[in-house]
Amino acid sequence: MISARALSKRYPQGIEALRDVSFDIETGEMVFITGRSGAGKTTLFRLLAAIERPTSGSIVVNGQNLVALRESAIPFLRRSFGLVFQNQKLLFDRNALDNILLPMKIAGLPANEALRRARAALDKVGLSNREKADLLTLSGGEQQRLAIARAVVNRPSILLADEPTTNLDADSAAGILEIFRAFHQVGVTLIVATHDPQWVSCVSPRILRLDQGRIQEDVE
Template sequence: MINFGNVSKRYPNSYDALKNITFTIETGEMVFVTGHSGAGKSTLLKLIAAIERPTSGSIIVNGQNVAALKGAAISILRRNLGLVFQDQKILFDRSVFDNVLLPLQISGFDPKTATGRVRAALDKVGLLDKEKARPITLSGGEQQRLCIARAVVNRPSILIADEPTGNLDTDYARDIMDMFRSFHQVGVTVLIATHDAELLGGAQQRILTLDHGKLAA
């Protein structure tokens, strides 16, 4: 499902974020990417969504070489991914509902179906009673759940989250993690980058550890 083959990424300032990374994630797996800050976790996730391009190597997602995609093909790829961004990227000029609606508008759903799907996604993350609220009035944990609702509303086969528990206290963080596990249980491939070792404590999932841009064994 996701395959990295000898992937390296060097930024224009000649900083090597990733060095010769090779791994495969099977369909339906749940995988954590850990490592110190600056180890290349975010870069790795961005490469999958074609937000960054690799300097060398091949990245196969759903049978497509992401490194070679252009224009509209990148857009189509991203519609099949659920992305939770490190900096959340919530739009504060519109309601919770409209934030979650955006991916469906982009995919061209008719308003009726879209409304149903948005409500279902908000229900899953427990924000249904806040659909008319402005995101600024939500707590940190609620904002993060809003991001997850937006990521899953398109029903993607792959869910990718960058530090989804970054600023949350332990109880909220556990909540969020349970949510990802429930998506994993219904067959979604889940990939989470985190530096939060505590979250991994009880995890039986596979862990990819990055150290200075290299995969630790």
């Protein structure tokens, strides 16, 4: 389903974030990309989400080579992903429900259908009682769950998350993990970049360990 071959990413400043990275991820797999800060996890996340293009190599997702993809086709590809960003990228001038409605507005879903799906997504992450909440009143864990709800509301087949438990306490992190497990159980391919080894040890996923831009370990 996802096939990366000889991926490299060198930034203009000369920093080589990824070097010759290759892997395959099958449909429905749960994969954790681990490694220390600066190992290349976020860069890999950005390449998989087509936010950036690799310097060399190829990434094929569902038969589409992201490297060869036209710029105008990228937004449509991104809609097939659920993306959870490291800093969540929530809109603090909108309430929880409006944040969830944004991806469906982009997809052009009718208002009634969008509202129904948004409420269902909020329910899945345990925020159904906070739909009108101002985001500043939400805890870190709630904000992260809201970000996950926004990522899954369009029913993506692949969920990509970058450091979803950063700055969360153990209980909140466990809650997030439970949510991911639930999505994985219904067949969503899950790719999570994290530096939290404790979190990884709670589940038994496939682990891709990065170090200095290279894959050091690929274990199940």
